[in-house]
Amino acid sequence: MPSSFIGNALRGTFFLIFGLWWSVKYPLKYLRRKANADDAASYGTQRLEVLEGTVKAFFALAGILAEQFAPPGPHMLLYSPETHSWTDLTPWHYTTMYLFFLLSGVVEVVSHSPLKLPLGLDRLALAIALLIEGLLFCSHDYSEAALDSHLRGLLAIGIFAGALCTLLEVFIRDHFVLELFRTSSFLLQGSWFWQMGFVLSPPWGGPGWDPTDRGNFVFLTMCFCWHYAGALAVMAVNSVASHCCNESCQLKFGDIDVELDCGLCIRKGKGSRGALLPEGGPDDK
Template identity: 30%
Template structure:
């Protein structure tokens, strides 16, 4: 990975998957809202590490290409993502694997990536250490987001956070390549404190740019389904682990217990009201007959 191309390859890998996941999660999210609006029933949004088997094939092939081009230096970093792709492919083909093994495999792959990059810093220059430390931070954020999505598998924001972190890794791989191995210059960026602070600011700007990019893609899907959503009521049913959490129009969040108590209270109230109305109508009828 000690070249511009060596950083370009994994950066492209993470960018392509990040953009794909952005399109998929917004498509599934607004499809859930539209189905809820048309059927008048709450829909479920479910997160997955791989949404199609072709995605798993691409993950396996691209990581193998990375291993071949980088050989031993990239073997430890890439073969775990190949293993993740194989597990996802087995799940798509219906193999009876334990529930959550896809998230476990992806978590271990990201953890191994971060661990190897951490010990990759020995004997490096201060600039090299600085940019790779920021890369390790993005890897840690990716690991945390995957673990959160593993727990909150039925929440849109879980998938959103994982996609943000994946895109951040991709963009920062490109940035590291341009900083350490600039293709249009013979020497890397200077190692002054001011330039390192500027690099840190660039890292934060990329996070903001990623959120803007994803928001733009989300707004495209919203405009596509705006008429249906504006003329119909809708709700998405999010599940925490195995329990249901109902988010009515993404605003009122109640757990199962509160939701059931509210529903039973409404039913009992309606029963009392109907009983009173029935008694009142009986009294009125009796008075009329008298």
């Protein structure tokens, strides 16, 4: 898919979905770790990781198909024998980007399968995908499109910051601050892809922003900072919402699990075995 508003919007949505999901997932995971410091990763958590990897691989595969076969995509044609030249390489750039995110999703699924791959391999695959994405943006031929180059240069900052953070997670696993920083980088990338679409190819038609106006460069640099501030604000709101949801669940259920099939309440005391309590009071016959 060429560099159009729809193309940038779809790429931005890919990163926003994961950024928004992580902005809820990691605060809840942190709160659960605080409440159960000695508990290992549960089976449900591993299944959630597998689902996340599957969704990532699915979206990446959909992105590859859209880049290649949506009009006027290259339809898997890289070199034209008629013109003896390369075809439009922009869709191939994005196809390559999606390919490594597809591999990242596959590695994440396999890492939490019974194969038990080395811990951190999923983060390494994601870091490589981000590094490849940043490399592709830095090597893109912008010709005389100075404004396009400036927009993508700002985007590369967020990409490489996320790649560095993810690379650190290979060695420092389950670090809440690193997880939040990676989340903010994905939110930043997602919203900035949308911004690029509005600047370069407005959805209402007409030309993009004037590339000869230096004021546009200054404003967009400030706007990039505002996008990151917005990402932090979204994370703060979702973290508070996660905390309130966690507190609400504790107030409603506490440490009681209800077994509907046998009509008994099992109260789990910390450091002690559960005690079975009948449904009725002590005076019931």
